[in-house]
Amino acid sequence: MVLLEIKGLKKFFGGLVAVNDLEMNVSQSEILGLIGPNGAGKTTLFNLISGFIPPTSGEVIFKGEVISGLKSHDIAKRGVGRTFQQSVLFMGSSVFDNVFTGFHMEYKTGLLQQFLHTLAARREEEAIKEQTMEILQYMGLALLKDELAANLPHGHQRILGICVALASTPDLLLLDEPVTGLNPGETLHTLDLIRRLRDRGITIILVEHDMRAVMSLCDRVVVLSYGRKIAEGLPKEILQNQEVIEAYLGAEENGRDVARD
Amino acid sequence: MIAIIFPLLILLPFIIRNDYVLHLLIFTCMYSVLGMGFSIMWKNRLISCGQAGFFAMGAYTSALLVMKAGFSFWLALPIAGLASALLALVIFSAALRAGPLIFFGMSLVSSFIVMEVLGTVEYFGGWEGLMGIPRPQAASYVFLSKTSYYYLVMVLLLLNIVVFYALYNCRIGRAWTAIGSSVRLAEAQGINVYRYRLGASVIACFFAGVIGAFYAHYQNLLVPTTFSFLLSIYVQMFALIGGLSFFIAGPIVGAGLMVFLPELLRVTEQFQPIFHSILIILIVIFLPGGLLSAPRRFPGLSPMLRSILGKGATGG
Numbered sequence: 416m417v418l419l420e421i422k423g424l425k426k427f428f429g430g431l432v433a434v435n436d437l438e439m440n441v442s443q444s445e446i447l448g449l450i451g452p453n454g455a456g457k458t459t460l461f462n463l464i465s466g467f468i469p470p471t472s473g474e475v476i477f478k479g480e481v482i483s484g485l486k487s488h489d490i491a492k493r494g495v496g497r498t499f500q501q502s503v504l505f506m507g508s509s510v511f512d513n514v515f516t517g518f519h520m521e522y523k524t525g526l527l528q529q530f531l532h533t534l535a536a537r538r539e540e541e542a543i544k545e546q547t548m549e550i551l552q553y554m555g556l557a558l559l560k561d562e563l564a565a566n567l568p569h570g571h572q573r574i575l576g577i578c579v580a581l582a583s584t585p586d587l588l589l590l591d592e593p594v595t596g597l598n599p600g601e602t603l604h605t606l607d608l609i610r611r612l613r614d615r616g617i618t619i620i621l622v623e624h625d626m627r628a629v630m631s632l633c634d635r636v637v638v639l640s641y642g643r644k645i646a647e648g649l650p651k652e653i654l655q656n657q658e659v660i661e662a663y664l665g666a667e668e669n670g671r672d673v674a675r676d
Numbered sequence: 677m678i679a680i681i682f683p684l685l686i687l688l689p690f691i692i693r694n695d696y697v698l699h700l701l702i703f704t705c706m707y708s709v710l711g712m713g714f715s716i717m718w719k720n721r722l723i724s725c726g727q728a729g730f731f732a733m734g735a736y737t738s739a740l741l742v743m744k745a746g747f748s749f750w751l752a753l754p755i756a757g758l759a760s761a762l763l764a765l766v767i768f769s770a771a772l773r774a775g776p777l778i779f780f781g782m783s784l785v786s787s788f789i790v791m792e793v794l795g796t797v798e799y800f801g802g803w804e805g806l807m808g809i810p811r812p813q814a815a816s817y818v819f820l821s822k823t824s825y826y827y828l829v830m831v832l833l834l835l836n837i838v839v840f841y842a843l844y845n846c847r848i849g850r851a852w853t854a855i856g857s858s859v860r861l862a863e864a865q866g867i868n869v870y871r872y873r874l875g876a877s878v879i880a881c882f883f884a885g886v887i888g889a890f891y892a893h894y895q896n897l898l899v900p901t902t903f904s905f906l907l908s909i910y911v912q913m914f915a916l917i918g919g920l921s922f923f924i925a926g927p928i929v930g931a932g933l934m935v936f937l938p939e940l941l942r943v944t945e946q947f948q949p950i951f952h953s954i955l956i957i958l959i960v961i962f963l964p965g966g967l968l969s970a971p972r973r974f975p976g977l978s979p980m981l982r983s984i985l986g987k988g989a990t991g992g
Contacts, residue, residue, distance in 0.1 A: 465864065467860070467863070486863075486868075487863040487864065488863050488865075488866045488867055488868045488869065489866075491863065491864055491865060491866035492866045496864065497864050499860065499861070499864075503858050503860055503861045504857075504858070504861065505853065505854055505857035505858060505861065506857060506858075507853075507857055507921075508853065508857065512850075512853075515850070516850045516851070516853065516854045516865070517865045519847065519850070519851055519854070519865050519866055519867050520865070520866035522847055526847070526848060529846040529847045529848060530842055530843060530846055530848060531842070532842060532845075532846065536846070540846075540847075579861065579865065580864070582865065583864070583865050583866055
């Protein structure tokens with residue numbers, strides 16, 4: 416079943432083409448990797464899907480409904496969760512409060528009941544506190560729940576970012592570089608967590624530069640270059656695709672060589 | 677804490693027995709309400725530079741309703757709050773679409789406009805002001821003594837505190853904290869940032885209007901220049917001096933300090949702006965988190981204070 420459809424999506428920033436005529440489908444419960452050189456439009460695509468920026472033209476269809484043009488919070492309500500490239504968290508709040516706050520949309524009682532702290536509202540709040548702890552336990556941050564988000568090491572901040580996104584109970588989760596800057600052990604742990612999220616039925620699109628992670632994790636990979644899709648397929652196929660090697664993998668290899676010198 | 681403070685607040689007029697000190701306390705309460713309004717917006721990372729305008733809106737609405745339309749003060753008081761809230765709704769629903777910077781500008785401009793309109797239109801009393809505003813009356817009891825006004829303003833302040841406390845400790849307050857912490861992440865969690873920010877501004881201005889109505893009937897006289905831009909700056913200073921991350925206690929402590937310290941040090945009125953400026957510079961340099969952040973910034977301080985004041989006197 417197709418969960419997300421992208422049709423003829425275009426985004427221009429002035430004269431710069433960030434995303435050009437993109438066609439893409441994402442099926443239910445798959446992990447789709449989005450790769451491409453810097454500036455290929457990967458994060459722009461995330462921002463377009465989650466409504467942080469409006470597309471110039473084209474459509475994003477989620478669960479059969481056109482969501483492009485909606486406000487970001489409305490798209491979040493429809494079940495699209497996301498994380499950010501940098502660790503964007505509620506830095507001044509505790510780990511627990513980060514996730515607890517993230518549950519904003521899950522309340523059934525009205526704002527007035529919340530304000531008056533009625534019995535129903537307090538019960539619901541307790542239930543949501545339990546759900547918060549469930550997420551933290553599941554993701555392995557339960558012991559750090561009282562720590563300030565700002566004081567966490569980078570690896571834990573990345574995972575907390577995913578926890579907060581999970582609090583919005585997404586059907587589609589957009590992960591922007593979830594393992595960048597993590598050490599190999601943390602990377603394995605995070606990849607394992609992402610797989611478990613998929614097993615829970617969450618569809619995942621991730622942008623990542625760590626090729627080994629992408630190739631081991633993803634069911635399918637889409638390669639972007641200058642805002643265009645240049646390849647799509649199984650990780651194995653992508654690794655052997657000549658165009659991809661030239662546009663991206665080759666370029667990165669050269670980049671590494673330059674860096675070594 | 678509450679068990680100590682509450683009876684103290686009730687008994688205070690009998691302990692003090694000095695009309696001038698009571699007058700200062702009444703002003704502290706009014707300023708606290710204005711400061712808390714600034715804080716609730718600051719929680720959303722909105723800087724209002726126009727609380728004086730909404731204060732004036734409430735004051736004039738209530739005064740005119742009572743004087744020209746014969747309303748009772750008790751009815752005019754909430755209407756004044758609603759009038760202020762409505763003005764905020766109109767101005768900020770437009771301004772917030774354009775973002776926090778425009779919000780800042782619009783709040784500033786709106787308070788100028790309010791003052792100019794009040795001064796220019798004769799119906800509102802002109803630049804000479806509106807005189808002879810009647811005192812509040814409950815049955816046959818007329819509010820005359822400072823003590824009676826003290827209790828009235830204290831009720832309004834406590835009401836404000838209770839409402840804000842309830843707001844801060846539910847989903848609404850958490851959404852505000854989220855917005856203040858990261859607008860992007862708040863949006864990604866499905867929080868309607870625009871609506872929550874507008875809500876905070878309208879609530880703040882409602883209370884500014886209510887306390888404005890109190891002010892009108894306490895002073896019996898309204899002069900437009902009282903509600904100048906400078907008052908809005910003072911409101912910001914109350915919140916800043918107390919501590920911007922203490923959304924309820926901060927403005928109260930700040931207002932208290934700004935009102936009482938110059939009096940205690942016998943700074944004459946003409947030097948007070950200089951004194952206040954120096955105070956704010958010192959605070960920004962030595963306690964950027966405000967006065968209430970002192971225990972956290974100087975951990976040695978609170979045991980010392982505790983030993984001086986006796987146990988239980990500090991904290992909060």
